[in-house]
Amino acid sequence: MMKINLDIDGKYDDTEVIIRAPHLNNDIERMVAMMRMIDMQIAVRKDNETYLIETDKILYIEAVDRKTFVYTNSENYESELKLYEIEQELIERDFLRISKNSIVNLRKIKSLKTDVNRKIRITLQNGEQIVVSRMYSDELRRKLGLR
Amino acid sequence: MDEKKTIFDYIKQLFTTYGIMVVIFIVTNLLVGNEARVLSTLFSLGSVGLSTATLLQLLFLAVIITVAQNIFLSDLVIKNMALIVRNILFFVTVMVASTLFIILFGWFPVGDPRAWIGFIVCFAICTAVSAFIMRLEENAENKKMQEALNKFKK
Numbered sequence: 001m002m003k004i005n006l007d008i009d010g011k012y013d014d015t016e017v018i019i020r021a022p023h024l025n026n027d028i029e030r031m032v033a034m035m036r037m038i039d040m041q042i043a044v045r046k047d048n049e050t051y052l053i054e055t056d057k058i059l060y061i062e063a064v065d066r067k068t069f070v071y072t073n074s075e076n077y078e079s080e081l082k083l084y085e086i087e088q089e090l091i092e093r094d095f096l097r098i099s100k101n102s103i104v105n106l107r108k109i110k111s112l113k114t115d116v117n118r119k120i121r122i123t124l125q126n127g128e129q130i131v132v133s134r135m136y137s138d139e140l141r142r143k144l145g146l147r
Numbered sequence: 148m149d150e151k152k153t154i155f156d157y158i159k160q161l162f163t164t165y166g167i168m169v170v171i172f173i174v175t176n177l178l179v180g181n182e183a184r185v186l187s188t189l190f191s192l193g194s195v196g197l198s199t200a201t202l203l204q205l206l207f208l209a210v211i212i213t214v215a216q217n218i219f220l221s222d223l224v225i226k227n228m229a230l231i232v233r234n235i236l237f238f239v240t241v242m243v244a245s246t247l248f249i250i251l252f253g254w255f256p257v258g259d260p261r262a263w264i265g266f267i268v269c270f271a272i273c274t275a276v277s278a279f280i281m282r283l284e285e286n287a288e289n290k291k292m293q294e295a296l297n298k299f300k301k
Contacts, residue, residue: 112289
């Protein structure tokens with residue numbers, strides 16, 4: 001069982017998290033990734049290397065075949081976290097779910113266009129296009145103050 | 148996740164189209180039914196009403212329109228296609244179907260060029276007006292969303 005110790009004292013200048021474990025496993029990696037997000041950063045992987053990217057650099061995040069991919073202007077990375085875990089942290093930071101398997105950074109949208117079946121076609125700042133499903137298009141309109 | 152359409156949604160869509168068509172034909176029948184009864188099988192009963200055969204023909208045409216709507220104006224079958232191309236394909240399909248019905252069921256004398264010109268002109272006007280209205284609505288909605296997005300990003 002995991003032990004959790006909290007040491008809250010005015011003598012500390014900053015918040016520090018120390019994890020002690022016999023070995024690094026997926027749970028610890030996910031725990032670290034979630035804590036990074038509090039700091040507006042997300043731990044991602046590419047070619048067996050781990051990177052920390054600022055959340056405001058993210059265009060959108062997509063879940064494909066139980067894997068989570070993070071897209072920036074020119075790169076794409078994989079994250080250890082599930083889409084819903086990222087969504088929980090980023091929902092307050094202008095990210096919005098736009099389909100069953102993706103969330104978008106609203107600040108990285110270049111333009112919006114209506115599409116068939118009351119869907120919305122998003123063009124991102126890098127020119128890439130993604131579609132907001134009908135179920136989530138009303139939520140996007142609400143978020144933009146149109147409903 | 149998109150909510151899946153049930154068979155009842157398609158039936159509702161079909162009978163909405165059918166209802167609009169029947170109302171248009173009833174009004175037309177009331178206005179010109181007696182004069183048109185000798186020229187068109189659609190108005191064979193004169194101003195009295197529409198025959199069962201006419202109602203069934205209109206239902207069949209409504210089925211074709213509903214199928215075309217679901218093929219071209221939704222992403223059920225075609226995932227990626229520009230709206231304008233979808234609209235063109237939809238209207239071409241409806242025009243071809245209407246032409247077949249005119250020939251098969253003698254909706255007007257097929258040897259009369261004036262009747263064909265009238266049909267083509269009416270169809271072209273209806274198509275152009277509906278495409279124009281759709282375009283206006285689409286542009287207004289896009290503009291509204293873009294303005295809201297720009298305001299949000301400030």
